[in-house]
Amino acid sequence: xxxxxxxxxxxxxxxxxxxxxxxxxxxxxxxxxxxxxxxxxxxxxxxxxxxxxxxxxxxxxxxxxxxxxxxxxxxxxxxxxxxxxxxxxxxxxxxxxxxxxxxxx
Numbered sequence: 001x002x003x004x005x006x007x008x009x010x011x012x013x014x015x016x017x018x019x020x021x022x023x024x025x026x027x028x029x030x031x032x033x034x035x036x037x038x039x040x041x042x043x044x045x046x047x048x049x050x051x052x053x054x055x056x057x058x059x060x061x062x063x064x065x066x067x068x069x070x071x072x073x074x075x076x077x078x079x080x081x082x083x084x085x086x087x088x089x090x091x092x093x094x095x096x097x098x099x100x101x102x103x104x105x
Contacts, residue, residue, distance in 0.1 A: 063101035
C-alpha cells in the first residue's frame with residue numbers, strides 16, 4: 001500500500017502540539033479550529049483509503065480510540081459548564097467522524 005499525501009499530513013499532525021487529544025490534555029480547553037483540523041485531516045485519509053482492502057492502523061486508532069478519549073474528557077465535569085454547549089457540539093462532530101469511519105469500512 002502506498003502512503004498517500006493525506007496520510008503523511010495526518011502523521012505530521014499526530015506529532016504536533018495541535019493534535020486534538022494532546023491539545024486538550026495540555027490546555028484543558030478546545031477551540032473550533034483544533035476540532036475542525038482533526039476532523040478534516042482524518043476524513044481526507046478515510047476518503048483516500050476507503051477503496052483499499054485495509055486502512056492504516058493510525059487512522060483506525062484515532063477514529064475509534066483517541067476520539068473516544070476526547071469525547072470522554074469533554075463529557076467529564078472537569079470543564080467549565082459555561083462552555084458545555086460548545087463541547088456538546090464538538091462531541092457531536094467527533095461522533096459523526098467515528099460513524100463516517102465505520103461506514104467507510
